[in-house]
Amino acid sequence: MTADTEKMTPEQQALFDYLLRLGDNAVVLSHRLGEWCGHAPVLEEDIALINVALDLLGQARSIMTYAGEVEGAGHDEDALVYRRDGFDYRNVLLVEQPNEENFAVAIVRQFLFDAWHYELQTALLQSSDARLAAIAAKSVKEVTYHLRHSSEWMVRLGDGTSESHGRVQEALDDLWRFSGELFEADAVEERMAAAGIGPHPQSLYAAWSETVDRVLAEATLSRPEDGWMQSGGRNGRHGEHLGFILAEMQFLQRAYPDARW
Amino acid sequence: MPLQTLEDFPPELDKLWQTLEAVVDPEIPVLTIADLGLLRDAEIGADETVTVTITPTYSGCPAMNMIEQEIKRVLGEAGYGAVEVKTVLHPAWTTDWLSESGREKLRAYGIAPPAKGSTSKRALFGAEPEVTCPHCGSKETEQVSAFGSTACKALWRCRSCLEPFDYFKCI
Structure with a gap:
């Protein structure tokens, strides 16, 4: 797949990389949420998590189809999702973190992501890239709903019993080190910001931080100290978890290439 | 809704839109795709090709493929030849439609x-x-x-x- 990308101009290459980051975040988190199907604590929540997963998968399809067109190598959404190896995946590390059969982990991961995703999609409404702006206009409605949902659960669990409070605080302390990557600038992000295609990552921080503070205050949770932040996912350096996700997600297309429903 | 009223249409388009009234949402079969505002446009090209434009309610709406097939089936049965179904994201669907x-x-x-x-x-x-x-x-x-x-x-x-x-x- 990398051989074909040589035909892209540097601008196209940067846009392609950027689209993969957006699309991979959605695909991987969608998969993690999908793992709750039949396992959530209550039936309504089972349905809710899968609904969020479905929205993200739909967003990923729109983005990946576009990415395939930008790349111009004949890869459709399925080829990009099912035939790329882990080191070609560009998602942030936060979304690949495992559920650990712990609902608090799923909610904290979702909340930290949603609060960022909401600001990102809102900013993308102003994208100079009309296609990306149209996808964002669709996505932001869904993401607003996601953020409302995960925020409500943060409050319910945080301001709930000592057991639920303890679990969600522990999950927050544990996942906080993956929040820094969301706001990291690198050559791809800088180029997108300069072209007016995407927001500068750091420009999203203040609003994200405010949402986090407001919800944590209502949830009676403490905001963890910013310490060492893990990063690398957006450049293909993942933890061990992504490989297991891909092994399951890609099995069918790897074993039976071009199999159709 | 940005759709024109049926009265303003030339007769052949009037017939096309009325035919499309038969296409319902598979998940809420009391609503047609026009009721839902999913049906954005329908036109007949110079070469008689029918182009129908639809928009999804949600990015991941699993009914879109089925709606596309239904449009092709209904129009095929009504005698239309080549039918193309386009999906657009912009402007984004809203329940106000x-x-x-x-x-x-x-x-x-x-x-x-x-x-x-x-x-x-x-x-x-x-x-x-x-x-x-x-x-x-x-x-x-x-x-x-x-x-x-x-x-x-x-x-x-x-x-x-x-x-x-x-x-x-x-x-």
């Missing part, structure tokens, strides 16, 4: 229609809409879950008649 008759059909079907012209669509907190029970008309209702049996619905319950019901989410 639901027709008046569509809202009434939803209520009769037992689904509370979305709050109209609601300002709560992008509100992040404290924006519970007032939802009327489609069974008994009571406003004494509560949300059970923000998500329901399909992407476009939430689960509610009536505190007066105690019946659960679906609410068409407002986006």
Whole structure:
């Protein structure tokens, strides 16, 4: 797949990389949420998590189809999702973190992501890239709903019993080190910001931080100290978890290439 | 809705749009795709090719492929030749496009229609809409879950008649 990308101009290459980051975040988190199907604590929540997963998968399809067109190598959404190896995946590390059969982990991961995703999609409404702006206009409605949902659960669990409070605080302390990557600038992000295609990552921080503070205050949770932040996912350096996700997600297309429903 | 009224149409387009009235949403079969505002455009090209433009309610709406097949089937049976179905994302679908008759059909079907012209669509907190029970008309209702049996619905319950019901989410 990398051989074909040589035909892209540097601008196209940067846009392609950027689209993969957006699309991979959605695909991987969608998969993690999908793992709750039949396992959530209550039936309504089972349905809710899968609904969020479905929205993200739909967003990923729109983005990946576009990415395939930008790349111009004949890869459709399925080829990009099912035939790329882990080191070609560009998602942030936060979304690949495992559920650990712990609902608090799923909610904290979702909340930290949603609060960022909401600001990102809102900013993308102003994208100079009309296609990306149209996808964002669709996505932001869904993401607003996601953020409302995960925020409500943060409050319910945080301001709930000592057991639920303890679990969600522990999950927050544990996942906080993956929040820094969301706001990291690198050559791809800088180029997108300069072209007016995407927001500068750091420009999203203040609003994200405010949402986090407001919800944590209502949830009676403490905001963890910013310490060492893990990063690398957006450049293909993942933890061990992504490989297991891909092994399951890609099995069918790897074993039976071009199999159709 | 940005759609023209049928009266302004030349007869052949009038017939095309009326034929498309037969296409219903597979998940809410009392609503046509026109009622839902999913049907954005339909035209007949110079070479007689019919182009139908639709838009999804939600990015991941699993009914889109089926709606596309239904459009092709219905138009094929009505004698149209080549049919192309285009999916557009822009402008993004909103529940405000639901027709008046569509809202009434939803209520009769037992689904509370979305709050109209609601300002709560992008509100992040404290924006519970007032939802009327489609069974008994009571406003004494509560949300059970923000998500329901399909992407476009939430689960509610009536505190007066105690019946659960679906609410068409407002986006």
